[in-house]
Amino acid sequence: MTDVSAVVISHGHAEELGTLLPVLAPQVDELVVVANRPGSLPAEVPRGARVVENVAPRRLAENVNLGVAATSGGWVLFSNPDVVPEPGAVAALHGFAVTRRRCGIAGPRTSWPDGSWQPTRRSFPTVRGTLVRRTPLRRLFPPLERQRDHYHLDEDIDQPLEADWLLGAFLLMRREMLDELGGWDEGYRHYVEDIDLCYRAMRAGWERWYVPAAQVTHDWARITDRRFLSRHTLWHARSMGRFLRKHPETAARL
Template sequence: MSPRVLVLTVTYASTEALPAFLDSLTTAGGSVAAVVVVENASPDAVETRSLAEAAGARFVDAGANRGYGGGVAAGLATVGDEIDYDYLLVVNPDVTFTPGSLDRLVAAAGETPEGGSFGPRILTAEGDVYPSARKLPSLRTGVAHGLFGRIWPSNPWTVSYRAEGQTDRRRSAGWLSGACVLIRRTAYEQIGGFDLGYFMYFEDVDLGDRLGRAGWSNVYVPDAVITHTGAHSASRDVKRMERAHHDSAYRYLSRRYSAWYFAPLRLALRLGLWGRLWWISR
């Protein structure tokens, strides 16, 4: 039997981007078993339902804004055993697929049985390659990237962390962007899916980290190409999203350094992130 993919996207005020996303799926590959659109209770919920159902997708009202991982969990809870699938494609609604791109991801998964997740080459709306297959952030690279990433984008810590210059070949990565990631169902269920403690941001970093710890690899597949337009709801409430980003960064790093003797380090991280948030939001 051919592999089957469950496509799941989480929306919030995404009606501008959703039609192009759903339309591009029709040529992305023949492995799509079902498409689920989870609405995180935005003011556009009625229109989102109409667009999803017109395209033959299943619409799920999450009932509240559950964040990214929470939205995925809400969608999967409605699927249960009703839909048989081998892979879960978690993808933003502001993405468009090139023809055959999903099939190429699925083919790479079939060739890589040790792979738990697979990520495509992601292009920006301007056609530039977004470095979406990155190393796991260590304390040093994470802090340096946070401090210098915006004011000095070419700093060596950011370049190393983002694995820039390594976007043209298939390779393993520490984690793959949650904007579009194909996850082997058995791997996803083994680690318990996304950590719902992350409202938004770093849930994909954490997922890649836990997949790696469980013995799976995260594989970058550059011959599968998508475009991420960035027309997403996160840009509508910048201060709230910045706060969520900093909270998630602390959650991730503090859990990596959770031993009692790292308590001073965790305090320094908390104070440093609060200071950075104040600085960029002032």
């Protein structure tokens, strides 16, 4: 069995993969690329990488589970196509995670393309905070300025720390945990899958760790932050509704 497998989902992100894959491939033992629609693959795929091409587009969680099933590593790294890991980023995540028997998920310190810190270690969402983030109220109360506790904005730390949840752009996941939880929840159309995974991991006794020694750059599109009325906004609202139906106790977090 290989140790670290990587799964990358491309939904027309051929250009981004042309940058990511040559950097990621040397850091992992196995690499699977899921092409979710035509135009998803760069001109060249690293030697040894396997490509899974979908006949019809699937949901993100479906594609992650598909990629996980196509790999054999004891650890599975999921990466967005718009992430670029620094050399040694995967080794830093894995090197820390294996020292914690109950570490199920590990995530890196993330930067914007301009080098500034991107807060990806977060508290589980509250109803009030979500309403501000996903309505015009965000114009009055900018979340990345005002929601300091949710984003841990005052905690750009340099040592590993446990997290509620980690933004699902670049996550190292223990296969044993994924098998126990049944993988990512394919009922989500898009968005909130990462929160749900971390919440279910927490309830099952699996730790989620932020590991700042591992560093990546993420060109985060923030589509739902830029427009209030779009299909992405609707998908996010439906996903939050699903999360609350699955975990009604979280509604008490006002």
